[in-house]
Amino acid sequence: MKIRVTVNGTAHDSDVEPRTLLVHYVREVLGLTGTNIGCDTSSCGACSLHLNGEAVKSCTVLAVQADGAEVTTIEGMASADGTMHPMQQAFMENHALQCGYCTPGMVMAASSLLKENPNPTEEEVRLGLEGNLCRCTGYHNIVKAVLACAGE
Amino acid sequence: MTIIDDRPGAVLGTRRLRKEDPALLTGEAKYTNDLNIPGALHLALVRSPYAHARILSVDLSAALAMPGVVAAYSGADLMSLWAAPMPSAWPVTADMKNPAHYPVAVGKVTYMGDGVACVLATSEAAARDAVEAVIVEYEALPAIIDVDDALSDRVIIHEGEGTNRSYTWDLKVEGTEGQVDAAFASAAYTVSEHYVQQRLIPMAMEPRAVAAVPQPFGGDMTLYSATQIPHILKVMTALTLGIPEHQMRVVAPAVGGGFGAKLDVYAEELLCVALARKHKAPVRWNEERGENTQASIHGRAQKQHIELAADADGKLTAVRVRLLADMGGYLQLITPGIPLLGAFLYAGVYDLPAAYDFSCTGVFTTMTPTDAYRGAGRPEATYAIERAMDALAAKMGVDPMELRRRNYIRKDQFPYTAFTGLVYDSGDHEAAADMAAGLADYAGKRARQATQNVPGATKRLGIGVCSYFEMCGLAPSRVLASLNYGAGGWEAATVRILPTNKVQVVTGTAPHGQGHETSWSMIVADKLGISPDDVDVLHSDTAIAPLGLDTYGSRSLPVGGVAIAMACDKVIDKAKKIAAHQLEANEDDLEFAGGTFTVKGSPDKAMPLAAIAFEAFTAHNLPDGLEPNLEAQVTYDPPNFSWPFGTHICTVEVDTETGQVEVLQYVAVD
Numbered sequence: 022m023k024i025r026v027t028v029n030g031t032a033h034d035s036d037v038e039p040r041t042l043l044v045h046y047v048r049e050v051l052g053l054t055g056t057n058i059g060c061d062t063s064s065c066g067a068c069s070l071h072l073n074g075e076a077v078k079s080c081t082v083l084a085v086q087a088d089g090a091e092v093t094t095i096e097g098m099a100s101a102d103g104t105m106h107p108m109q110q111a112f113m114e115n116h117a118l119q120c121g122y123c124t125p126g127m128v129m130a131a132s133s134l135l136k137e138n139p140n141p142t143e144e145e146v147r148l149g150l151e152g153n154l155c156r157c158t159g160y161h162n163i164v165k166a167v168l169a170c171a172g173e
Numbered sequence: 174m175t176i177i178d179d180r181p182g183a184v185l186g187t188r189r190l191r192k193e194d195p196a197l198l199t200g201e202a203k204y205t206n207d208l209n210i211p212g213a214l215h216l217a218l219v220r221s222p223y224a225h226a227r228i229l230s231v232d233l234s235a236a237l238a239m240p241g242v243v244a245a246y247s248g249a250d251l252m253s254l255w256a257a258p259m260p261s262a263w264p265v266t267a268d269m270k271n272p273a274h275y276p277v278a279v280g281k282v283t284y285m286g287d288g289v290a291c292v293l294a295t296s297e298a299a300a301r302d303a304v305e306a307v308i309v310e311y312e313a314l315p316a317i318i319d320v321d322d323a324l325s326d327r328v329i330i331h332e333g334e335g336t337n338r339s340y341t342w343d344l345k346v347e348g349t350e351g352q353v354d355a356a357f358a359s360a361a362y363t364v365s366e367h368y369v370q371q372r373l374i375p376m377a378m379e380p381r382a383v384a385a386v387p388q389p390f391g392g393d394m395t396l397y398s399a400t401q402i403p404h405i406l407k408v409m410t411a412l413t414l415g416i417p418e419h420q421m422r423v424v425a426p427a428v429g430g431g432f433g434a435k436l437d438v439y440a441e442e443l444l445c446v447a448l449a450r451k452h453k454a455p456v457r458w459n460e461e462r463g464e465n466t467q468a469s470i471h472g473r474a475q476k477q478h479i480e481l482a483a484d485a486d487g488k489l490t491a492v493r494v495r496l497l498a499d500m501g502g503y504l505q506l507i508t509p510g511i512p513l514l515g516a517f518l519y520a521g522v523y524d525l526p527a528a529y530d531f532s533c534t535g536v537f538t539t540m541t542p543t544d545a546y547r548g549a550g551r552p553e554a555t556y557a558i559e560r561a562m563d564a565l566a567a568k569m570g571v572d573p574m575e576l577r578r579r580n581y582i583r584k585d586q587f588p589y590t591a592f593t594g595l596v597y598d599s600g601d602h603e604a605a606a607d608m609a610a611g612l613a614d615y616a617g618k619r620a621r622q623a624t625q626n627v628p629g630a631t632k633r634l635g636i637g638v639c640s641y642f643e644m645c646g647l648a649p650s651r652v653l654a655s656l657n658y659g660a661g662g663w664e665a666a667t668v669r670i671l672p673t674n675k676v677q678v679v680t681g682t683a684p685h686g687q688g689h690e691t692s693w694s695m696i697v698a699d700k701l702g703i704s705p706d707d708v709d710v711l712h713s714d715t716a717i718a719p720l721g722l723d724t725y726g727s728r729s730l731p732v733g734g735v736a737i738a739m740a741c742d743k744v745i746d747k748a749k750k751i752a753a754h755q756l757e758a759n760e761d762d763l764e765f766a767g768g769t770f771t772v773k774g775s776p777d778k779a780m781p782l783a784a785i786a787f788e789a790f791t792a793h794n795l796p797d798g799l800e801p802n803l804e805a806q807v808t809y810d811p812p813n814f815s816w817p818f819g820t821h822i823c824t825v826e827v828d829t830e831t832g833q834v835e836v837l838q839y840v841a842v843d
Contacts, residue, residue: 038298054207055200057429059378060462067378095200109198113190120686121197122378122429128198156378156430157686 024088028053029097037084044068046084047094055095055125059154066153069126070094076133078152095125098132108132111170112163119157127153131167140171184698184705191691202427205382205399206459213384213455214243216445217300219290219307220467221282224316225330225539228281231290232308239306241299244452245292248277254447256415260438262659263510265535269340272331274503276440281314283330283502284541286467288440293448297459320476320497320536330502330537339500339535340509344516346592349527356491356528360482364564370553372474372499375546379429380460381469383441385449394449395422398442401431402723403683405660407715409438409506414447425713428685433545434469435685436725437506472546474499475512477557479519481565487576491528494519494557500535501542508542509535513656514550514644517593521558522602522640522818523580527592545725548643555641563638572619573638574610578603581640597816602640605820605842613822613840631830637823646815647726663810664728665720666736668697668744670803672790674783676701676708681721682733683713689729693737700741701782702768720808727815736809743805751788752780754796819843
């Protein structure tokens, strides 16, 4: 099926199998491999990206559902001059990552969370990120990073 | 963010942003399944839905007819590709049963998820579609999921072995025969406890991923894998596939966590290499999460029987341990040795005379093979001894912390030679316990417990105490030899000062989230008096870092980090010769600080490392016989393990009507 998706500001016209998942589309068709696949079952959130400004788990969205939509992946978060997004910067400064595999999904989910709720409590951050799993950090520094970013 | 202090010698121990983070945060880091490999064929496996079954037939014809399918194979079809069965590198006893295990099963399967056939196709989707079209006929056999049941041998899993017992390994202290029995016979108190260490799934966030890429000429092969052990994998791949070792290169790109499960040599790694050779094309495989739970190793899985004997004061006089360790359906890389890594630790942090009797029996079941998982054998030991101490305290009517205090190895006893011959270098268990008790308000909690846990109360307070030792920094090679492990425990490092005073550090460690690039740079920065930003850490590619034993067992800093520090010292020694020559001074009169050699007493006579680096490069004016480079390699074999210790106290409230447990407080002093 023919779709047109705007990803990180660039429009792409593609012909995809109807069963193609959005995560496979961005990774394999567009070569944007920053979005990771962790579980194939929408449990872990590693594949989170923004679909029309809202975080979704892209392993549970068909590429054809993104037809006409605006998608932002982790590659689209930094500014054109390479300056990291404040959430990326906050993750770095608060040591909110180790192996980094959950990190793109975390950053996408966390930035979407702050858009909805710019001043969350710690509890709200934990609740808001409960769909994103991390195995290394124990979450404390991730929560710290999100709160730090909100406080800026 | 505070400004980073880049003054030489002021780096270690300071807070620094990680070098690894920008690539990981922006999506630029490449994990194995992110690699763009043109022309790669995709591998997918047909996996057994049975825990235990005979394979009656494998029909690949429908799969072969599917679009995009290049080839399909049963286990039998692939036998000619293997020079040896899959490796198990730890023959813990001479008579250990180690049934031959091949990447794709032949004849029968012994766990759910065991591969029975595989498909190669031009896309991952095509390969997985074709897997659905492979028809396998099975004769289901009884599943044996319990080690006691397995030991009854009512069903033999590997018929050729005649038993489900893989091995029995005993640790007995020479010259102490009869002491354990005597201690139990004369003990004022004894406890005899049975515990189950549940089987668990390690589950790193990144599933496993593999890509084997044949090089265009000469038969060389590059294997990319989400592994903790590129170096060990290289040797094992060469041996198992009959590839000359110098033609194998293994690269671990960014790796998304390991937790022990990526410390292994897996069927899919061997399959990708073998099929890439056969088809003369790159072959890749990405693990799905469902496969990860079945076909990547599991952890723990023991039944523990521990007995303690104590005198009237509660002082331990003997420990007896009988373990049944679930190996799963086969022995993976170091499966049989995992429970033995805890063999020395079942007396915990306590001052025990020689009366120690440990025996472990490894047992086959029809479950996924077990292997290394976080702490590998040692947390299991801590769990057993600490619960048994609680049981002893309850029996004596003594507070559990008080019982521990009566038994701790005292600070003044360190370095302490244990009954096993191992030397515990340092420790202060009383101090850790005091601090934990203070932070937890232990006395207050016990008082609250006494008033809260009255008859009829449905919300009851529970207080758990654990003092522990870990045996880390794997490992002195001679100790590994005594355990019959198939490799050493050393680590290698090269420090290379480039002509422009930038530094390359080549390490044999293989990080997968630990941040070695940052930490190793900090070690070098402090040693050489340069900025960590001028240090590049090269790792996880056997072509660039050919020597190494990789990352596991809390070894990278205490073994690999020390190797780097020693290599820095060696480079400084060489630089000193050049400085002495050019400053026309005696080497003994030079001192090195802040990246500069100065002549003692004549601070105006000085030569910075940057100048020496360039002199080593031009080689215009070097001492006679000195090789023109500024590089040193060190291979460090540690004389001892490292022995971290501490006490944790956890307070929970249990709703006795619903079973709900709420953690009220967790105090950790490490």
